[in-house]
Each structure stands twice: as C-alpha cells, then as structure tokens.
Amino acid sequence: GALISLGEPTIFKGDYLSSLSHVSFNDVRGTHSIVVVIDTSLLVEHCTLENSAADGLLDFDGSNVKATVRDCTLRNVSCSRDCVDLSSSYNELVISNVSVDGWRWVEGYSTSLSYSLVGCSRGEVNMTVQDSSFVNGTSKLFLCNRRTRLRIN
Numbered sequence: 001g002a003l004i005s006l007g008e009p010t011i012f013k014g015d016y017l018s019s020l021s022h023v024s025f026n027d028v029r030g031t032h033s034i035v036v037v038i039d040t041s042l043l044v045e046h047c048t049l050e051n052s053a054a055d056g057l058l059d060f061d062g063s064n065v066k067a068t069v070r071d072c073t074l075r076n077v078s079c080s081r082d083c084v085d086l087s088s089s090y091n092e093l094v095i096s097n098v099s100v101d102g103w104r105w106v107e108g109y110s111t112s113l114s115y116s117l118v119g120c121s122r123g124e125v126n127m128t129v130q131d132s133s134f135v136n137g138t139s140k141l142f143l144c145n146r147r148t149r150l151r152i153n
Contacts, residue, residue: 019043028052033059033085041066053078053106060088070096078106082119082143089123098132105139116140120148127151 019042020035027050028034034054035044039062049057049072056079058067065088077083083103086093105115116139118127125148134141144150 019045020047022046023048025049025052028054030054033057035059036061037065037067038062039064039088043067044069045071047072048075049073049077050075052076053080055079056081056083056085058084060086060091060093063089065090066092068094068096069098070094072098074098074100074103076102078104079115080106082115082117082121084118086118086120086125086127087122091120091123091125091127093118093125093127095127095129095132097130100132100134100137102136103134103139104137114143116143118142118144120144123147125149129153 018040021043025034025048029052032054033056034052035042035057036059044067057074057077058069060067084093100117103117117134117137118141120127120143122145125144127148128151130153142150
C-alpha cells in the first residue's frame with residue numbers, strides 16, 4: 001500500500017476513480033474533501049486514515065453516487081463540515097467492518113455546529129451500516145434528512 005502524508009489539500013476526484021484499496025493516509029491537512037465522488041460508484045477497502053484534518057473525508061457530488069467503504073480504520077480525524085457528505089441527488093452508501101475511533105468537528109468556514117460524521121444533507125439516501133464501531137466522537141454520528149433510509153445490523 002501507499003503512504004500519503006501531505007501538507008497540501010489532497011483530492012481524489014471520483015469521476016475517474018473507481019476504487020481505493022490498501023492505502024494509508026497519515027497527517028493529511030487540507031481545505032477540501034480528501035475524496036470527492038462525482039456521478040459514479042466507488043469502492044474503498046482496506047484503507048487507514050489517521051491524525052488528519054480536512055473539510056471532509058468523503059464527499060458525494062452530482063446526481064447518482066454509490067459507495068462502499070469496507071475493512072477500513074479511521075483514527076483521530078477532524079472535519080470542518082460533515083466528514084462524509086451525502087449530497088448528490090441520489091446517494092447509496094454501504095459501511096461494512098469499519099472502525100472509527102475519534103472524530104470531531106472543527107470550526108472551518110462555517111460556525112454551525114450542525115455537522116456530523118455522516119451527513120445526509122440533500123437528495124435521497126440509502127445507507128447500510130454493518131459490523132462497524134464508532135467511538136470517541138464529539139459531533140453527531142448521523143444527521144440525515146427525511147428522505148434517508150438507514151439500515152443498521
């Protein structure tokens with residue numbers, strides 16, 4: 001796997017990205033989201049993100065985004081918006097065997113405290129969470145709209 005440790009904003013744009021596998025991010029600092037997914041499907045597996053701060057971690061954009069995040073670990077992450085922002089017109093997210101230990105909202109370009117680890121701000125959302133743990137968070141875990149279907153098992 002690759003180790004990415006950059007002081008500049010780091011963006012993988014999902015309009016040409018189909019998967020991230022066996023990648024470790026450590027000490028990433030950025031003013032944009034680390035991964036932006038646009039009108040496509042994305043698989044993130046066997047990845048680690050530690051001690052990092054950014055606008056967000058995973059940002060859904062466009063009209064139809066589907067992502068699966070599995071077998072991943074996040075430790076000590078800070079976001080100035082929702083860490084995972086499900087804001088395309090149709091969003092589908094599967095979280096499987098993911099461990100999150102320590103997440104927090106930090107004051108970025110907004111002073112609102114209405115942010116979360118996973119935010120469903122616009123559009124229709126289908127989200128499944130299975131075999132995962134979320135501990136030591138200082139913002140909300142899920143903050144979703146009325147058009148969200150959340151299945152936890």
